[in-house]
Amino acid sequence: MPSLAVVRESNAKFSPPTTPVAIFLGGTSGIGQGTAQAFARYVKGNAHIILVGRNRAAAEAIIATFPKAPNSKYEFVYCDASLIRNIPETTSALLARLPKVNYLVLSSGALPSVWDAIRGIEHRTEEDIDRLRAVLFYCRTKFVLDLLPLLQKARDAGEDARVLNVGAAGHGGPIDFNDMGMRQTSGVLKKRGIAVTYLDSVMEIFASRVPGAMFSHIYPGLVDTPLLPWLVRILGKPFATSIDDCGEYMLYALLNGGAGAPRQGEHGDDLGQVGYYGGDEVRERVWAHTTEVIEKALAAGSAKSGVNV
Numbered sequence: 001m002p003s004l005a006v007v008r009e010s011n012a013k014f015s016p017p018t019t020p021v022a023i024f025l026g027g028t029s030g031i032g033q034g035t036a037q038a039f040a041r042y043v044k045g046n047a048h049i050i051l052v053g054r055n056r057a058a059a060e061a062i063i064a065t066f067p068k069a070p071n072s073k074y075e076f077v078y079c080d081a082s083l084i085r086n087i088p089e090t091t092s093a094l095l096a097r098l099p100k101v102n103y104l105v106l107s108s109g110a111l112p113s114v115w116d117a118i119r120g121i122e123h124r125t126e127e128d129i130d131r132l133r134a135v136l137f138y139c140r141t142k143f144v145l146d147l148l149p150l151l152q153k154a155r156d157a158g159e160d161a162r163v164l165n166v167g168a169a170g171h172g173g174p175i176d177f178n179d180m181g182m183r184q185t186s187g188v189l190k191k192r193g194i195a196v197t198y199l200d201s202v203m204e205i206f207a208s209r210v211p212g213a214m215f216s217h218i219y220p221g222l223v224d225t226p227l228l229p230w231l232v233r234i235l236g237k238p239f240a241t242s243i244d245d246c247g248e249y250m251l252y253a254l255l256n257g258g259a260g261a262p263r264q265g266e267h268g269d270d271l272g273q274v275g276y277y278g279g280d281e282v283r284e285r286v287w288a289h290t291t292e293v294i295e296k297a298l299a300a301g302s303a304k305s306g307v308n309v
Helices: 004-011 030-042 056-063 084-097 114-119 131-156 188-209 230-239 243-256 280-305
Strands: 021-025 048-053 073-078 103-106 162-166 214-218
Touching: 004 243, 021 030, 021 131, 030 048, 030 056, 030 103, 030 162, 030 243, 048 056, 056 073, 073 084, 084 131, 084 280, 103 131, 103 243, 131 162, 131 188, 131 280, 162 188, 162 243, 188 214, 188 280, 214 243
Parallel strands: 021 048, 021 103, 048 073, 103 162, 162 214
Antiparallel strands: none
């Protein structure tokens, strides 16, 4: 487990040979913000950085903190990543104009209130998906899936192609093949464990599609972000990692994780098989379920807008 000093020293050595393209889904606050700011600082502004989210004012304030360089390019792209149908519009525009993607960080988040979590209350989106899982899993999965060609272009050029999916690696649980949508599953911790295994599985699938690239699922630990319920934030503040320090650790994990689908802990350390419930059949079932959910949401969105599919 590397210390913060070791992590900073390692990050300070980051000097990509070409101007990297980095996308931060959920980069307008919290963990995504901290990671984006660390990235911009260590490349000394020599990068094309795209913050994807819903809050333009927050994005512009963050971009204002980035160092400037002759080839700096910073931008905000709006996307409500709680609805699957919104993802293709964003990703198709990125595919049309970007030559590659070297680094992709996914930290878009949503957390239930403490009371809702205790009572097991779900808030479903217009696509009839629990909002928490929509944001943390289905929409992120569609986002990465769409951008695989740009990650492949980076690999083809001999450059880094690295994805960091911020979740809860190491805290997985067994999947009920008879309830893939968790309609009948109760208990917030049980559902969390299943969702973690879903994330592990899709990252392994992506890694098989772009050999040599990294698709990491990481657990950041307790981080002092505005996303936390206020009571948890107050009580946990003495034990929580700051956004800035978390950004250092997340950048370290992004830059140093091995190729494939590593599972990393809050300090970028490899978790090995801790809390892992994947495997061939699990990957097959998860991918079939995920594809079905995504296709259903996209078909419903097209029908609603009057587009034939």
